[in-house]
Amino acid sequence: MKLDFLQHLSGGLDRPVPARWRVVGETKRLTDVMLSSPLHLAPVPCCAATIDSLAGGFETDIGLALDQHRRVRGALEALGVRCHMLPPVPGLPDLCFTRDSVVTTPWGPLILNPALPHRQSEADHAEHFLRSIGAWPVARIRDGTIEGGDVCIAREGLLIVGQSGVRTTRAGVAALAALFERQGWEVLVSPFDPQHLHLDTIFCMLDEHRALACIDALDPAFVAQVRARGIELLPVELAEAKALGCNVVSIDGTTILISDAQPRLRVMLADAGFDPVPLPISQFSACGGGLHCLTMPLARAG
Numbered sequence: 001m002k003l004d005f006l007q008h009l010s011g012g013l014d015r016p017v018p019a020r021w022r023v024v025g026e027t028k029r030l031t032d033v034m035l036s037s038p039l040h041l042a043p044v045p046c047c048a049a050t051i052d053s054l055a056g057g058f059e060t061d062i063g064l065a066l067d068q069h070r071r072v073r074g075a076l077e078a079l080g081v082r083c084h085m086l087p088p089v090p091g092l093p094d095l096c097f098t099r100d101s102v103v104t105t106p107w108g109p110l111i112l113n114p115a116l117p118h119r120q121s122e123a124d125h126a127e128h129f130l131r132s133i134g135a136w137p138v139a140r141i142r143d144g145t146i147e148g149g150d151v152c153i154a155r156e157g158l159l160i161v162g163q164s165g166v167r168t169t170r171a172g173v174a175a176l177a178a179l180f181e182r183q184g185w186e187v188l189v190s191p192f193d194p195q196h197l198h199l200d201t202i203f204c205m206l207d208e209h210r211a212l213a214c215i216d217a218l219d220p221a222f223v224a225q226v227r228a229r230g231i232e233l234l235p236v237e238l239a240e241a242k243a244l245g246c247n248v249v250s251i252d253g254t255t256i257l258i259s260d261a262q263p264r265l266r267v268m269l270a271d272a273g274f275d276p277v278p279l280p281i282s283q284f285s286a287c288g289g290g291l292h293c294l295t296m297p298l299a300r301a302g
């Protein structure tokens with residue numbers, strides 16, 4: 001297994017890390033997030049959603065994408081979240097989906113290894129940026145490929161990793177799992193059909209005991225495993241998942257950022273006691289990503 005521990009952490013993860021940049025559970029109160037302006041967003045035919053959009057004649061409207069992104073940032077800031085802006089780069093059309101090149105672990109940010117050639121340099125750019133803001137990455141995965149949309153730090157002690165075999169491979173999962181298991185965490189692997197791109201398009205945590213889940217797209221054994229751990233699944237239909245309806249951001253276990261194109265899911269969340277905040281994201285969903293993909297938590301409280 002090849003896992004680079006970055007210079008400043010010569011002792012690896014056993015050394016205590018500053019509490020500033022860490023996430024021990026994906027529904028704890030979000031305090032800091034990494035975003036990137038969609039200035040160079042373009043539809044790359046590398047996932048089913050974008051291939052469908054292109055077939056329907058979609059072209060990016062950068063003005064609208066920038067406006068929608070400003071609204072996402074505005075909603076986060078209104079909720080007290082600090083937004084750290086990764087500079088956009090010409091030639092990196094998917095960079096605004098900051099989720100995929102980094103994941104912040106309980107021990108600090110970890111640089112991942114995106115699968116597709118046009119996304120691989122996102123990891124270098126993100127690593128450089130994180131150093132510049134003092135959010136020093138603790139390690140970098142070089143083995144296999146692994147993208148952040150497949151990583152779910154469900155709650156303290158429980159990591160879930162999606163493995164489609166395309167964006168995240170068995171070797172990538174093994175590298176990440178080893179790191180968490182060494183610290184005593186349980187790791188569940190969720191195999192799924194690569195047509196769904198990333199796990200976060202079909203499974204997203206809402207609070208420590210509830211998740212949005214497109215059960216038809218999930219492996220039955222994985223569904224049984226999460227239910228056995230006391231996680232209730234609020235059902236998402238396949239069409240809703242394809243439109244990135246399942247791809248939500250839990251701000252604090254109660255307030256949930258969700259696409260404004262998902263009225264049924266909003267009502268379902270409100271009926272379940274959540275506070276859904278709808279946002280327009282049509283330019284991003286046409287390129288295969290939703291709110292979860294657009295946000296990379298750098299710190300959550302607790």
Ligand SMILES: NC(=O)NCCC[C@H](N)C(=O)O
Binds near residue numbers: 046047100293
């Ligand atoms: N976590 C995510 O699901 N990210 C969306 C990435 C979309 C981008 N067009 C891609 O195919 O990589």
